[in-house]
Amino acid sequence: MKTRQAQARSSLPGETRQRRRALALLAVATAIGSTGLAAGGTAGALLAVDIAKAQAMAGVPLGLLVLGSAAGAPMLAQQAAIGRRVRGLALGYAVGVAGAVVVVLAALWQNLPLLLAGSFFLGVANSAVFMSRYAAMDTATAGTRGHAIGVVFAATALGAIVSPTLLGPSGAVARAMGLPPLAGLYLAAVLAFGFAAALLATRSGTLGPRPEPGYGFVAVLADTVRRRAAVTAVGVLAATNFVMVGVMTIAPVHLTEHGHSLGQVGAIVALHVTGMFAVAPLTGLLADRKGPAGVARLGGLLLAVAMVIGLFVERSGALVMTVHLLVLGVAWNCGVVGGSTLLGTAVPAETRPHVEGIAEVMMGLAAATAGPLSGLVAEFGGYPAFCLIGTPAAVFLFLRRIPS
Template sequence: MSSGARVPVREDESTARELRGTLALLGTATAVGSMGLAAGGTAGPLLAVQMTGTNAAAGVPVALNLAGSAVGALLISRLAALGRRGQGLALGFATGALGAAVVVVAAAAWSFGLVLAGSMLLGCANAAVFLSRYAAVVAVPPHRRGRALGRVLFATSVGAVISPMLLGPGGSLAAGIGLAQPTGAYLVAVAGFGCAAVVFWALAGRLAAGRTEPGAGRGLALAIRDPKTLPAIITLAVTNFAMVGVMTVAPVQLGAHGNGLEMVGLVVALHVVCMFGPSLVTGYLADRFHPIVVIVAGGVLLLAGGAVGMFAGEHGAVVMTVHLLLIGLGWNGGMVGGSALLSATAPVRLRTHLEGIGEAAMNVAAVAAAPLAGAVSVLTGYAGLSICFGVSAAAGLTLSCRRARVRGS
């Protein structure tokens, strides 16, 4: 009898080891892929300004990058619903690598239109980077969802932090072969996204998700409007709206004050550390207390970051750094809290669809934020831009949390 009792223990231990191995590979692949994130978010505005000669163009490639990310999120989540999550993520990374290569060719030909086309393809890899967090959620018990999300987002920080720090070396490499300096980030993206695509394709068997039952799509519109699900989607959208709006113009603002690519890359890297680094802690807090607690903290930090940003132009890089650190921490709170809330409230049979819709909502909001940020910065300066997006974030997250509390989610 005692010997028979050991078999399930060994099976449990084997399952746990396999799960840890899968999560480790998932985190590694996501970290490698996230090394390409600086191409669309940081190098894109710099390349646009250099090619067009106006700050108003800074948000255009970012907007198309985010539009591509929104479309990519829906396609990847559709494949996940068909039981092909790993293949969908691999396809997203591969499409992003192709987009980065298109931008490199466009920079060589000095074709801004082709840069925009490549930027849209590049967005598919961005969607794959962020949707990979949900691949971990489905493999853990409900009470550990926040920590699973946090693990993958923390792994993302490794590549995402390295990415902007490669702006300087990558720019030197690009200049050495006759390309505009910001193009170096796209060379990094080709390699990072390409490697991630290979790893996720190899992991496809381990990341398979159950097929969505027939007819589930017919209830999708109702699920989106569900009072328990909608606050999570609003949270994700508002959080990304605020962060992208600020970060569309922040690299240009840093450069305008005499900071080279190395300094810009360092400050952005610190911002990215705050975006992803606290995820282990915020994921635990979402499990231990409630995702709304984490969302509220994110809203407060985004508002504080907006207020500090009002003085960035007067006091230079130090205040600018503090401003972007607060924005990064606020984004982390909204992202982890919103993702945990969505995982907890989404109907199981619609979860993969809603993951994609949540991601698409983030990117649609950011598509609006990016060109708006360029225009607002021209009209009001960086101070007006900063406080505008900070107040918008605080108001939007407050509304989201009130809806969630009223409905008892």
């Protein structure tokens, strides 16, 4: 008769296989779902200008998308808290499908309010893409959380890099269907989000800790505030997102104003996106082996380097701008991987889904603040002006003592 210890050992290989299958499912669903990201980030601005005939409207759909992403985070976190992590992600993608359909109708009818409403709901699917990293941590053991995040972020890179390249082909498909070409990326989003939702909906059971009742939002927030490591992790995530979104709001405008073609702008932004996601397996490994605090501080250092380079882009060519945005992308990756992994160890498993929702809302609010602020600052002080604002935040992250 086996002892209890021997039985536990014999179940480990099966548990490991189950974890790997769950992580593989998340990675595939995220790779597919992230191919819908360019709909809101690329086509939204162009479609708003086309409908409103005013360039000032270009950033409004993205702003609504960011707000939708922040609003969707608590909903997905609540699903995770009651033991429905994967179903929550599937629901987020399904809401994104509805949003994309609404925008297609807005393009067909040239209706700006519909475009803005659809952009908001599209943001919920974006929230599902990025909150998949927390689901990945549920598949990991204590020493492999960084690796799990790295796998999902690498999958995100595949879809996020491919997504903008669909602008031309999807436009041709939309035109053949009698729709405006700019509706094409939203048709791609319908397919991507829909397939990701269907794939995740096939998974039965729960992922992560079993739900335990009695954890209200106020109690969770009060407990989180008392935990220095948790507060620091949320701060790292929000500050990193603030700097990155602020720069990337004005970078494409700066490039086009200085005579760079749309093709050049797309290539430079693609390198930036590669830095954001493709290095995640390496940063995840570093977080597991050296600790998340070190990776987060590395992110702060790289953010500071990127901001200093940004001070000189006014008088430089495309090469300096490319290096600036590539370093910025890697810095964002370090901050998010380090901050997310730190958050996973800073709070109890039972309350972690709620805290993850708080962190995502803070990242969304930081992004929603940085976008308009950077545009305003750049209007009066030029591109380097926002880099001057971002530099102290980056240096603070690097110098701050981050709990392990």
